[in-house]
Amino acid sequence: MRAYNDHGVSRRHISCLLASLAAVTLNGSTPSPAGADHVATRSVLQLPKDAPDHLFISGHSLTDPPFADYLAHLAQGEGRAFHWGMQSLAGSSLQDRSRAAVAHAGSGDERSVITRSGSDSAARALGADNALPYDALLLAEQHTLLESLIWKDTIGSAVDYIEHFTAANTSGPVYLFTTWLNLDDQHDPARWLSYERAAAHAWQCTSARIAHLSNSRVTLIPAADALATLVEEALAGRVPWISGERASDTLRKIFIDDVHLTPAGTYFTALVTHGVMQGGLAHDLWTPATLDGGTGAALQDVARAYLATRGELVRTDERACRAYLAERFVPAYLHYVRDARWRREGTLHAYLKWIRFRLAWPHLLQSDRPDNPWLARRDPAPPGPGENAIPPLPNAPAALPR
Numbered sequence: 036m037r038a039y040n041d042h043g044v045s046r047r048h049i050s051c052l053l054a055s056l057a058a059v060t061l062n063g064s065t066p067s068p069a070g071a072d073h074v075a076t077r078s079v080l081q082l083p084k085d086a087p088d089h090l091f092i093s094g095h096s097l098t099d100p101p102f103a104d105y106l107a108h109l110a111q112g113e114g115r116a117f118h119w120g121m122q123s124l125a126g127s128s129l130q131d132r133s134r135a136a137v138a139h140a141g142s143g144d145e146r147s148v149i150t151r152s153g154s155d156s157a158a159r160a161l162g163a164d165n166a167l168p169y170d171a172l173l174l175a176e177q178h179t180l181l182e183s184l185i186w187k188d189t190i191g192s193a194v195d196y197i198e199h200f201t202a203a204n205t206s207g208p209v210y211l212f213t214t215w216l217n218l219d220d221q222h223d224p225a226r227w228l229s230y231e232r233a234a235a236h237a238w239q240c241t242s243a244r245i246a247h248l249s250n251s252r253v254t255l256i257p258a259a260d261a262l263a264t265l266v267e268e269a270l271a272g273r274v275p276w277i278s279g280e281r282a283s284d285t286l287r288k289i290f291i292d293d294v295h296l297t298p299a300g301t302y303f304t305a306l307v308t309h310g311v312m313q314g315g316l317a318h319d320l321w322t323p324a325t326l327d328g329g330t331g332a333a334l335q336d337v338a339r340a341y342l343a344t345r346g347e348l349v350r351t352d353e354r355a356c357r358a359y360l361a362e363r364f365v366p367a368y369l370h371y372v373r374d375a376r377w378r379r380e381g382t383l384h385a386y387l388k389w390i391r392f393r394l395a396w397p398h399l400l401q402s403d404r405p406d407n408p409w410l411a412r413r414d415p416a417p418p419g420p421g422e423n424a425i426p427p428l429p430n431a432p433a434a435l436p437r
Contacts, residue, residue, distance in 0.1 A: 086313050087171030087208065088115065093122045093132050093196060094175035096295060097214050105305035105323065112321030113313075120169065128177045129192035170207040171312075172200045173256070178214035178294070180237060181360075181368040184408045185396065190244055191408075197249040209251055212308065213238040215259035217294040219375035221286050224266060226371060231263040233367035240356035244409065247353070254311060261307040261341050262300070265289065268337055276330040298325050299334060306338035315342060357409060361397035369393055 090106070092098055103119040110117035124132055174193055177183045184190070197209055213235070218227050239255055246253035269277045269285045277299065279285040289300040296304065302323055310316040316339045322331030369389050377385035399407055 086115075087117075089118045089120075089169050090171045090173055091120045091122070091169040091200070092173045092175070093129065094173070094212070095123060095127050095177070096125050097178065098173075098175045098212060099123055101298065101323075102301050102305055102308075105302055106309055108321045108323075109305060109309045110313075113317060126177070128183050128187040129174060129189060129196065130183075130187045133192050133195055169200070169204055171210065172196065172204075172207065173210040173212055173308075175212040175214055176241075178216050178259075179372075180214075180234060180241070181364065181396070184241065185399070188408060189241060190248065193245045193253075194249045197245070197251050197253075201249075201251065208312075209249075209253045210256050210308075210312070211238070211242045211245065211253055212256045213259040215262055215294065216371065217375065218286065218290065219293075219371070221283050221290075221293065223282060224270075224286065226375075228263050228267060230367055230371040231259055233364055235260040235263075236359055237364040237368075240359060243356065244353070256308050256311050257345070258304045258307055261338065262289075262304065264341050265300075265303055265334070265337050274337055275333045276328050277333060298323055299330055302326065302331065303334045303338060306335060307341065310338060310342045315339075353409075357401050360409075361400040365396045365400070366393065369396075 090103075092103055098121075100121075103121055107117045107119060122132055174196055176189050176193075177187065180189070193211070200207065200209065215231060216227065216234070218224055220226065235257060238257070238259070242253050242255040245251075265274065265277075266286070266289065268274050269289070270282055272278045277285060277288045279288065287297075289297060289303075291297055306316060306320070316335065320331075320335055322335075326334075369392055373385050373389040377388055380388075400409060403410075
């Protein structure tokens with residue numbers, strides 16, 4: 036499993052940190068915000084000078100409220116004003132949202148719904164005519180990353196968003212929020228965990244490529260990899276209030292269905308996002324009143340340990356990324372979706388599709404063909420007959436069918 040970890044962090048290291056944090060909690064001692072533990076946590080990622088105050092999120096059901104509300108409460112709990120605007124369309128890709136989308140804009144408990152349509156919706160959503168200009172951009176692609184890269188122009192669409200954003204907001208930070216595939220087995224998520232570890236480096240490569248083509252600094256928010264860590268730690272019995280007697284009991288504390296998160300799961304992804312944006316997690320953080328007992332503190336411990344061991348992600352070069360995608364990620368992705376999704380269409384059909392893409396996609400990703408998504412076609416042609424065999428996600432909560 037460690038070979039699939041893009042940041043080279045040993046899960047044993049995370050477990051040791053969690054054990055230390057648990058010991059502190061059990062001993063009834065809480066470090067003061069000015070203490071050494073707090074300073075060490077902050078020093079891992081360094082407190083950024085451009086921590087956002089007004090964030091624009093382009094996402095879908097995995098980033099819908101209360102995710103943004105939790106980000107606002109976490110920032111406000113540290114004494115900072117925080118506002119957010121959102122463009123959201125269930126099951127959508129970045130490309131879908133850049134053309135026609137439904138936007139939710141607001142802050143705190145006050146929201147308005149704005150309908151945007153046409154190819155300029157991204158420009159309009161991010162335009163300088165907003166009463167309070169955005170100073171940061173968070174992008175969330177569909178969780179079917181490989182399909183979105185090949186058929187939905189993930190890289191080119193992200194570059195378009197960044198250009199619209201920087202035109203109105205000059206040099207604000209840009210974040211790529213990683214999204215997770217559906218659990219294939221809620222009694223044994225081992226295959227899901229293996230896939231998410233493989234996907235972590237693919238997300239990192241995608242972020243680096245977007246940064247290169249947009250000439251911008253794009254910071255990865257590894258929410259999917261962090262979520263996999265939470266699942267691992269909880270299944271091992273190391274997350275109080277989350278760990279259950281059976282795997283299914285534990286996963287029900289994190290997931291509503293096979294992909295969407297409970298308030299506890301959403302709070303965890305908000306903690307990781309807040310930690311990346313702020314350069315680490317302080318102590319005595321805001322916790323939703325809806326969480327039972329010590330759930331919030333337990334989730335903070337896991338998020339804090341994950342961020343502390345994560346450090347700065349090492350960006351590999353373009354050639355190494357293309358090789359990884361073709362040689363490692365394509366097989367891992369197709370193996371997972373073949374068994375978790377395509378078999379619903381029949382075993383023979385699933386294997387024929389798997390063979391077709393298993394042969395074609397590695398060559399495509401390493402080629403210099405104009406349809407190679409790594410080259411980020413800015414105005415991609417529609418897929419040919421039969422190419423779009425894997426449709427975009429349906430509206431939530433339906434997703435990868437078993």
